[in-house]
Amino acid sequence: METQLYIGIMSGTSMDGADAVLVRMDGGKWLGAEGHAFTPYPDRLRRQLLDLQDTGADELHRSRILSQELSRLYAQTAAELLCSQNLAPSDITALGCHGQTVRHAPEHGYSIQLADLPLLAELTQIFYRRRLPQPRPCGRRTRCAARPRLSQNPCSRDDKRNTRGYLNIGGDCPTFSGTPPS
Template sequence: MPEPSPLRQAPRNAGRRSAGRRNAGRRDAGRLFIGLMSGTSMDGVDGVLMRLSSQGRPQTLAGVALPMPDALRAELLALNTAGHDELERAARAANALARLYAQAVQRLLADTRLSASDVSAVGAHGQTVRHRPEQGYTVQLNAPALLAELAGIDVVADFRSRDVAAGGQGAPLVPPFHAAMFGCDTPRAVLNLGGIANLTLLAPGQAPRGLDTGPANVLLDAWCQRHTGQAYDADGRWAASGRVDAALLQTLIASEPWLRLPPPKSTGRDLFNPAWLDARLAGWRHKQPADVQATLQRFTAQTVADALDAALPQAAEVLVCGGGARNAGLMRDLADVLRRPARATDEEGVSAQWMEALAFAWLAQMHVDGQKAGVPEVTGARGPRVLGALYPA
């Protein structure tokens, strides 16, 4: 049997700060937390309001998706690489993102007719613009003090840096949450398809493991926008109009040494970006854009399958979440190469769309309760750590 879920282990009276004291009289009924996520795709902000208790699964009370304003998205994308006046531009972008986060919080409260005082804490991941754990740092743009001021709720943020300080990758962060949600007596994997793809590996009686596997939507979206003007390839329809080029697929896989690194490992736009793709397409200028899209879609699926076969070959099934779970074409490619059932986490009662936002609400609760949500088996850190920093309301 799996080890007891960290969610069920949270002590009832462990809260030591203002967020932990809030709703202290209602612990048996569960406490309310908000999770906010803007991922590598940078297409918007997802927010969820959830009830967490010491018994059973979290209950999702409301969810909201706010589109990322074009100007903010363009600036966040630009800040992924070195440029003029980065410090001021980054500070301004962080403030704009915090205001967007605050709008999501206000929508969630309005939709549920709750007040800020009803919520124990907000977990806000911020927007990753640099991730260099091998150099000892990671940067998530955010203005959590401003968010706490605007929302009137304690904010937990900066989840990655403590793990990186302990020698870890700082990512992926969601495997312990996946273990709490989906651990069972059969080996299985949870696949998150955001901008980057990452796997959680769940085996009975073992701590969860996890790793990034490579790009999910980040290259697909960039290529689609360049050639069609659309932000993403809805349901993989454009990819379906092309054909997978086996030789190009092999070139993409063979040319990237990172794919052959053993876990723990993580990645992001620092590596997989349009420049990376252009360098590998230099000898393939004759290819039709739709064929490249089809091949990139298969590249995502194949790198996931390769990583899973290497790390947990006995996995009986794969539960899929993130925006890619809504891409019918990508799901078909996964079915072709995984050689095991793949289905959306919705079938297990947890929304594929809200999964990462739910995870950050849960991580906020773990911080408030002083629980160590960092998992060395995932990140390679020297030991488990309490993740995040608290910004009181």
């Protein structure tokens, strides 16, 4: 089986910037990380994200605008990673993105992450994997798993065009599944 390259992008609760990592896999077997890129958040963006941790005026509008801005920054980080590895978007099987957590309220059963994933896919020209809408944020725990964990059958390939998998990268227990574009 041919190995696959994936990009994962995450920005943590420190809100200092976005990290992207390039990983190589052979089916469900992890072969290692091949590269990393980091883009710091501008001070203005960090302040606006921190402001969303508390209730305030026009939160929905502000969160959607910031989702778009974050996705542009994530795309820039992915482009820098691709450039540093002499790769093209077509070399990447899929891109996974957790988004930026701006509010984590397990006592109320929710966690909010910001990202405009269709915009990110458009800007990077890479098929994206996303979490399912509104999963239960790790029961009532106040902290979620900190390390990535793949499911028992993490990746299967029915044919050259159909890839499926599930990945928990922390936060609100995201999963992904889908068929990449031809």
